Amino acid sequence: MNGLGTVISTEDSPTTLEYSFVLEEKSPVKKGQFVQTTSEEGIVFGYVAEITRANRYFERAESVAEYEKEAPVSSHFPIKSWEYAVAQVRVLGRMEKMGERFMQQRVSLPPSPGTPVVSADESLLKDFVGFMDNGLMLGKLQNHDVEARIDLTRLFQKHLAILAQSGAGKSHLASVMLEELLDRRLEDGRIATVIIDIHGEYSGFKRDPSYGRRVRVVNGSEICIPFRQLTPGMFSSWFPEVSGVGRNELGKILREMSSQEKNERRLFGITDLIKRVEGSSIRKNVQEPILRALYELKSINLISQSKESPAFRKQVIPGEMLVLDLSDLEDMRKKKLIVSYAANRLFKLRMKGQVPPVFLLVEEAHNFAPEKAKMAHNPSKSIIEKIAREGRKFGICLGVVSQRPVNLSTTTLSQCNTHVLLRVTNPNDLKHIEESAEGIDSRMARSITSLKVGEGIIVGEAVRYPIFVEIRDRKSRKFEKGKPLHLQAIEYESAASKTDEEDEEELEAFL
Ligand SMILES: Nc1ncnc2c1ncn2[C@@H]1O[C@H](COP(=O)(O)OP(=O)(O)O)[C@@H](O)[C@H]1O
Numbered sequence: 001m002n003g004l005g006t007v008i009s010t011e012d013s014p015t016t017l018e019y020s021f022v023l024e025e026k027s028p029v030k031k032g033q034f035v036q037t038t039s040e041e042g043i044v045f046g047y048v049a050e051i052t053r054a055n056r057y058f059e060r061a062e063s064v065a066e067y068e069k070e071a072p073v074s075s076h077f078p079i080k081s082w083e084y085a086v087a088q089v090r091v092l093g094r095m096e097k098m099g100e101r102f103m104q105q106r107v108s109l110p111p112s113p114g115t116p117v118v119s120a121d122e123s124l125l126k127d128f129v130g131f132m133d134n135g136l137m138l139g140k141l142q143n144h145d146v147e148a149r150i151d152l153t154r155l156f157q158k159h160l161a162i163l164a165q166s167g168a169g170k171s172h173l174a175s176v177m178l179e180e181l182l183d184r185r186l187e188d189g190r191i192a193t194v195i196i197d198i199h200g201e202y203s204g205f206k207r208d209p210s211y212g213r214r215v216r217v218v219n220g221s222e223i224c225i226p227f228r229q230l231t232p233g234m235f236s237s238w239f240p241e242v243s244g245v246g247r248n249e250l251g252k253i254l255r256e257m258s259s260q261e262k263n264e265r266r267l268f269g270i271t272d273l274i275k276r277v278e279g280s281s282i283r284k285n286v287q288e289p290i291l292r293a294l295y296e297l298k299s300i301n302l303i304s305q306s307k308e309s310p311a312f313r314k315q316v317i318p319g320e321m322l323v324l325d326l327s328d329l330e331d332m333r334k335k336k337l338i339v340s341y342a343a344n345r346l347f348k349l350r351m352k353g354q355v356p357p358v359f360l361l362v363e364e365a366h367n368f369a370p371e372k373a374k375m376a377h378n379p380s381k382s383i384i385e386k387i388a389r390e391g392r393k394f395g396i397c398l399g400v401v402s403q404r405p406v407n408l409s410t411t412t413l414s415q416c417n418t419h420v421l422l423r424v425t426n427p428n429d430l431k432h433i434e435e436s437a438e439g440i441d442s443r444m445a446r447s448i449t450s451l452k453v454g455e456g457i458i459v460g461e462a463v464r465y466p467i468f469v470e471i472r473d474r475k476s477r478k479f480e481k482g483k484p485l486h487l488q489a490i491e492y493e494s495a496a497s498k499t500d501e502e503d504e505e506e507l508e509a510f511l
């Protein structure tokens with residue numbers, strides 16, 4: 001444990017909330033570091049909120065200016081030996097030994113002036129911040145030699161938001177979390193993971209020699225929903241322009257078809273449904289919106305006769321990961337319908353206990369649960385908000401990743417009890433984050449802009465105090481769809497010159 005300095009008496013400290021200490025010479029203290037001192041009550045924990053330096057020789061501007069006219073002040077006085085530094089500490093709590101364990105308590109007495117201050121004891125610090133030995137190892141606590149091992153339940157049960165600007169390391173962090181989930185041992189409790197992968201960033205796990213076996217990737221174009229899963233409720237949330245009457249009529253037809261399927265042992269599809277609606281006696285003004293919706297549904301090629309891909313019931317497996325790679329789809333509407341279906345299906349299966357507890361990670365979540373959107377344009381919003389509100393009871397945990405927190409549904413964001421914040425510089429986004437992340441103080445908010453790639457702040461349920469973490473490297477193989485621009489350009493030109501040569505050869509042959 002490093003000695004750092006000594007508590008001093010100032011006009012308004014030490015108190016139970018803060019104190020200052022003068023640094024020992026060459027004291028290695030850093031802003032943001034956790035430190036400890038003692039009072040009659042026991043060990044008092046705090047963090048260094050700021051460090052100031054002072055030197056009496058430089059206090060009076062006019063004297064400094066006067067001396068400097070002739071020669072530097074240092075040539076007149078032993079200035080170095082008069083410099084000192086003071087660290088201001090925000091008190092966080094105290095640790096009291098109860099039997100074998102240390103318990104966290106409130107501080108009701110300040111430390112006395114003159115008490116030594118030392119760097120926080122690392123094993124106590126782990127308890128204090130709330131790390132668990134079997135937690136997810138996301139990296140290292142900044143300024144300390146302590147692994148950031150976050151408790152699984154505290155991180156996921158009440159949902160998680162990873163917010164930062166593009167390129168700050170959101171997907172990297174998500175991948176680190178996924179590695180930890182895949183590596184988890186049975187006795188520590190393993191959950192399943194389903195990922196809505198917009199850019200095809202997670203399919204690399206499939207090719208990784210150590211993770212591949214526990215990963216399934218389904219491409220967007222292969223995803224299909226069996227006709228029997230189509231319910232009037234789902235239909236009306238996807239196509240709100242269909243009236244209540246329309247929904248009832250559709251319900252009747254679907255029920256008829258379903259009993260016919262059972263009795264006659266046959267399968268129907270969306271084309272059969274369209275025929276039935278067309279041939280029905282439903283009033284024109286009710287029938288037309290239903291048909292328009294059905295034609296649209298047919299055209300996006302999502303409903304199959306009986307195949308479900310992925311088969312959620314079979315493919316959502318503890319300790320394994322199912323990636324829905326939507327990067328091959330262009331149609332945003334189709335992506336939203338897929339997310340809506342997948343989230344609804346997981347919710348229902350979880351309610352019935354037919355799949356294990358599951359972590360649903362949604363990349364680019366602002367597209368699927370936007371703050372401002374009409375239902376018609378965002379069929380996935382209501383289910384994401386529902387999972388955010390009620391998922392915890394059923395063991396379905398939501399992880400939202402977004403570079404546009406301002407556009408993300410506030411209902412969803414406010415239900416995410418843990419926020420991991422990486423670098424953000426846009427002032428609007430910053431303001432929004434500050435308002436939505438409970439427990440983030442203005443000091444932390446200010447430092448979000450100066451975070452480097454790979455550094456993050458964790459606030460909320462997962463930790464007892466907001467912490468700065470250096471996210472670890474990935475163990476898994478990184479795989480990016482889309483080559484760097486310069487390689488694409490080279491490839492294009494070499495392909496183009498080949499075609500030119502071929503054209504010429506063909507021409508010669510012809511002549
Ligand atoms: N903790 C880290 N350690 C090493 N490299 C990182 C780290 N975080 C991010 N990177 C790298 O920075 C780049 C951007 O990260 P990425 O996760 O794709 O950002 P985002 O998803 O926020 O747009 C990637 O090349 C990634 O490998």
Ligand SMILES: [Mg+2]
Pocket residue numbers: 170171172
């Ligand atoms: Mg990303």
